[in-house]
Amino acid sequence: MRIGFLGPKATFTDIAVREMFPKEQSVPYATIPDCFDALMADEIEMAVVPLENALEGSVNITLDYLVHEVDLPIIAEVTSPVRQHFMVHPMNKDLWKETGIIYSHSHAIAQCHKFLHRELKGIPCENTTSTAAAAQFIKSNPDIRGGAIANELAAKEYGLAIVREDIHDVHYNHTRFIVLSKKEIPISERKNSFKGYKTTVMITLPSDRAGALHQVLSAFAWRKLNLSKIESRPMKTGLGNYFFIIDVDMKQDDILIPGVVAELEALDCKVKILGSYPYYQLGVAEKSSLHVNS
Numbered sequence: 048m049r050i051g052f053l054g055p056k057a058t059f060t061d062i063a064v065r066e067m068f069p070k071e072q073s074v075p076y077a078t079i080p081d082c083f084d085a086l087m088a089d090e091i092e093m094a095v096v097p098l099e100n101a102l103e104g105s106v107n108i109t110l111d112y113l114v115h116e117v118d119l120p121i122i123a124e125v126t127s128p129v130r131q132h133f134m135v136h137p138m139n140k141d142l143w144k145e146t147g148i149i150y151s152h153s154h155a156i157a158q159c160h161k162f163l164h165r166e167l168k169g170i171p172c173e174n175t176t177s178t179a180a181a182a183q184f185i186k187s188n189p190d191i192r193g194g195a196i197a198n199e200l201a202a203k204e205y206g207l208a209i210v211r212e213d214i215h216d217v218h219y220n221h222t223r224f225i226v227l228s229k230k231e232i233p234i235s236e237r238k239n240s241f242k243g244y245k246t247t248v249m250i251t252l253p254s255d256r257a258g259a260l261h262q263v264l265s266a267f268a269w270r271k272l273n274l275s276k277i278e279s280r281p282m283k284t285g286l287g288n289y290f291f292i293i294d295v296d297m298k299q300d301d302i303l304i305p306g307v308v309a310e311l312e313a314l315d316c317k318v319k320i321l322g323s324y325p326y327y328q329l330g331v332a333e334k335s336s337l338h339v340n341s
């Protein structure tokens with residue numbers, strides 16, 4: 048089976064794929080939309096993309112694609128620890144404090160704000176499509192005296208020197224990745240990291256009705272359904288129009304979730320189930336278990 052992921056090699060998404068699906072063929076794509084497109088075009092059978100970081104919040108491009116651009120169900124979720132390191136070309140190792148520009152994914156830069164403020168104050172940061180893309184760029188451009196924020200696997204893959212380890216602001220740094228597929232593929236690997244089931248529901252409220260959100264939440268509350276996430280995003284149809292993404296802590300059943308959907312539809316809400324899927328928590332930091340594939 049071919050699994051597309053946000054590449055290049057050695058992104059955090061790649062690490063999640065290697066740990067979850069060690070025997071499958073993985074295919075890197077340069078951007079998150081490229082992963083969605085490849086899945087739609089049947090170039091791959093599954094796609095793995097980041098959805099949310101514990102420090103930085105949602106990856107909006109993933110949410111927006113899921114809701115506005117494609118009709119692809121979530122078939123699993125994987126949460127993985129995230130350790131960020133600062134790395135430079137080995138030629139510039141001793142001069143790293145003179146770094147003139149820092150590259151990384153916007154989420155990674157934001158996760159390391161305190162380190163950057165303390166140790167590389169005022170140095171400009173430039174966003175790349177992923178952390179590994181930043182490492183790859185530094186590898187091919189030693190002359191610009193740049194640095195990258197990325198993981199240990201990326202330092203090995205692209206031959207960079209880590210000059211500061213664990214530069215993320217808060218120790219508990221994890222990212223949630225989602226697995227998408229057109230087919231119902233049973234996820235059999237990593238049984239010991241299985242944590243339970245979730246159902247993700249997208250809800251659009253009827254416009255301008257007082258108490259509508261309260262009514263939506265009540266439909267879950269009186270059925271004693273636990274919600275692990277609620278988030279609003281713009282509908283892109285005009286200022287003030289939002290939809291909600293709600294994660295319910297249970298597998299889709301024949302009674303409770305259909306009951307919620309029917310109740311919300313009766314209240315003139317639009318409801319779409321984005322997936323009902325198992326979720327996994329990978330606990331092993333990249334340091335201990337991963338090696339670089341060439």
Ligand SMILES: O=C(O)C(=O)C[C@]1(C(=O)O)C=C[C@@H](O)C=C1
Pocket residue numbers: 053057058059060061097099100106129152154155176177178179222
């Ligand atoms: O750039 C990567 O390595 C990714 O896999 C993307 C991503 C993200 O989108 O949040 C994933 C985990 C980290 O939080 C930083 C970046």
